[in-house]
Amino acid sequence: MSRIMIIILTATITAAALFIIIMKLINKDGRYQTKYDERQLIARGKAYMYGFVGIMLANVVMMILTSQTSFERLFSNIGYFIPIFVGIIVQISFSIFSDSYIGLNTNMKKYAIFMFIISLINIAIPLFFNELIVDGVLQTSFINLCCGFLFLIVAVELLIKKMIDARED
Amino acid sequence: MKNLRVKAARAAKDMSQDDLAKAVGVSRQTINAVEKGDYNPTINLCISICRALDKTLDELFWENE
Numbered sequence: 385m386s387r388i389m390i391i392i393l394t395a396t397i398t399a400a401a402l403f404i405i406i407m408k409l410i411n412k413d414g415r416y417q418t419k420y421d422e423r424q425l426i427a428r429g430k431a432y433m434y435g436f437v438g439i440m441l442a443n444v445v446m447m448i449l450t451s452q453t454s455f456e457r458l459f460s461n462i463g464y465f466i467p468i469f470v471g472i473i474v475q476i477s478f479s480i481f482s483d484s485y486i487g488l489n490t491n492m493k494k495y496a497i498f499m500f501i502i503s504l505i506n507i508a509i510p511l512f513f514n515e516l517i518v519d520g521v522l523q524t525s526f527i528n529l530c531c532g533f534l535f536l537i538v539a540v541e542l543l544i545k546k547m548i549d550a551r552e553d
Numbered sequence: 554m555k556n557l558r559v560k561a562a563r564a565a566k567d568m569s570q571d572d573l574a575k576a577v578g579v580s581r582q583t584i585n586a587v588e589k590g591d592y593n594p595t596i597n598l599c600i601s602i603c604r605a606l607d608k609t610l611d612e613l614f615w616e617n618e
Binding site for chain 1: 586
């Protein structure tokens with residue numbers, strides 16, 4: 385692992401730890417915690433199960449892909465991320481379409497707009513400020529691109545789900 | 554199997570699915586799933602629904618042969 389990768393990883397873990405500590409301090413009474421009903425909790429459990437299966441399958445595909453020399457070099461920096469990304473997409477998609485992604489106290493419209501803005505920022509970073517591929521190796525900015533598309537997928541799926549619900553009503 | 558009794562009791566009280574969902578603290582989709590028979594609610598949710606609709610458990614959820 386290169387020195388830059390170690391610095392990025394350490395900074396990410398530190399930022400995540402700080403975020404969790406701050407959120408715990410702010411949210412002592414559970415006011416900002418997303419609340420789900422019993423059916424949603426069961427559906428979310430299933431979603432995590434399918435997400436896990438997605439990670440396993442994506443891992444197998446990645447192992448087969450990276451056994452070929454060209455792909456091994458291409459994914460040498462961020463190969464670990466692809467299965468996680470697939471797992472998250474599976475988990476979120478199942479949650480959305482089983483009505484268990486948006487909690488009882490979440491404003492769906494605000495959330496979808498927030499997701500859309502975050503996705504644009506994440507897509508813009510690798511496209512305009514960083515190089516995606518250097519010497520045939522995908523760079524860490526590819527993770528930003530994946531996250532951008534992930535948030536965009538979430539926003540679009542929320543929109544589709546809303547349209548399906550409106551039609552059912 | 555559809556639970557038409559919940560739907561009928563809700564309609565009799567002039568409540569929408571959303572109104573009932575808010576009264577019992579669940580999502581509208583959960584009430585919809587209960588009415589359509591796609592989801593079997595726990596006893597706690599059954600009791601909450603009965604209280605919100607002024608009915609007994611027997612009236613709404615007991616299956617007569």
